[in-house]
Amino acid sequence: MTASDAPVKGFQLKDISPRAWQHPADRAATAALASVPYLDKVVRMLIQLGYERALRQASLGASVRLGEQQLPEVWSDHVFAYTTLDMGDTPSLYVTQRPFANAFAIGAKAPIVVVNSELLRLLDAPQRRAVFAHEAAHILSDHQLYRTALLILLQLTESSRMPLPLMPVRTALLEWSRATELSCDRAAALVTRDPLAVCRTLMSITAGAMTDQLDLDAFMTQSMEYAEKGNGIERLTRLMLDLGVTHPLPVRRTRELMTWVRSGDFDRIVGGEYIKRDDPVSVRAESGEAVSFYSDRFKDAFKDAGETIGQGGQQLADWLRKAKDDLGGSGGDDADR
Known part of the structure; x- marks a missing residue:
């Protein structure tokens, strides 16, 4: 048994703040998202109209709840993540x-x-713990x-009922979502x-098959060969690959994670030695060249989202109410109960 085959007993990142592991792209994207006018109102409208409840019901209707009597080893790996991150509720x-x-x-x-069942079939215990973390x-x-x-917006896209004013919102949220994945990979490593x-x-x-025959060193070499630099066609190709997905390319995620590890953080x-949840925010730590670099990428998409929401008004609200039927939502204010 190797060191990674079992959790490290007693290890806990007591009172750790998510800012401790936040990637500069995540920090920049989150700041850009916060600057979009009326975005919170539209997002909360999606929740209040019953979209979240419909999404939750669709997931739970064909699922099995795990616990100490149902796949207890998997449940234990899940609990381990919340214990290590010093989170009160699992x-x-x-x-x-x-x-x-x-x-x-x-x-x-x-x-x-x-x-998903395929993930449990594919991954061993250390890998499951990384996913749950x-x-x-x-x-x-x-x-x-x-x-x-x-x-919710991705579900609406699949049903071909995405109102046009929401498309820039979806693009902005996808940009933000991809940035947050880089942060959470760091947390999984911790x-x-x-x-x-x-x-x-x-x-x-990424491979999805014959994982016991894959060579990690070869994959790591592949990830280090991936770079943001390149000619115009290469950069455009990478951008187009990114635009429609919720997660950054796996080779990029691997490279970003290992670059952070080598930095000593x-x-x-x-x-x-890390930022605690009650520590004051340091303006100097929350800014810098890295954040400025990523901000340039996000600002246009997020600006479009803001302009669209501001112009959509009541028409957007009406479209949302009509489109919710595609997700089986019944509306109401108790979507989170």
């Missing part, structure tokens, strides 16, 4: 039969975590309101105390 965990490896958290006020980091980071709104376990997880999910945080 959300319910459900497994559903889906043929692709994925896990996600639903709910702005009372999150639940849903994991990643989802726990989303919850601790208060990503759930916007993430749930994005899941919880498992094994960045390579996170890299193996990304490799396994991983060892520093594991050693107990």
Whole structure:
């Protein structure tokens, strides 16, 4: 048994703040998202009109809730993430039969975590813990309101009932969502105390088959060959690949994570030196060249989203009420109960 085959007993990141592991792209995207006028009103409208309740019911209707009597080892791996991150409540965990490896958290006020059966089939215990830690980091980071709104918008896109004024909102939320994934990969590495376990997880999910025959060193070399630089066609190709997906490309995620580990921040945080939840925000720490660099990428898409929401007004609200039937929502103010 290797060191990563079992949780590190007694290890806890007491009172750790999500700012401790936040990627500069996440920080910049979150700031840009906060500047979009009326965005919160539209997002909360999606929740209040019953979209979240419909999404939650669709997930739970064909799922099995796990616990000490149902797949207890998987449940234990789930609980471990919340204990390590010093989170008071552990959300319910459900497994559903889906043929692709994925896990996600639903709910702005009372999150639940849903994991696809294919992910449990594909991943071993250390990799499962990395996935559960990643989802726990989303919850601790208060990503759930916007993430749930994005899941709703993606459902509307699939049903071909996405109102045109919401398209820039979807684009802005996708940009933000991809940035948050880079942060939560760092949190997964901290919880498992094994960045390579996170890299193996990304490799396994990306390949989807014969994972026991894959070579992590080769995948790491591949990830280091990936770079943002290149000629115009290469950069445009990467941008187009990014635009329609909720997660950054796996090779990029691996490279970003290991670059952060080599910076020394991983060892520093594991050693107990990190930002606590009640620590004051340092303007100097929250700014800098990295954040400015990423801000340039986000500002146009987020500006379009703001202008669209401001112009949509009542028409957007009417479209939302009509389109909710495609998700089976029945409306009401108790969507989060």
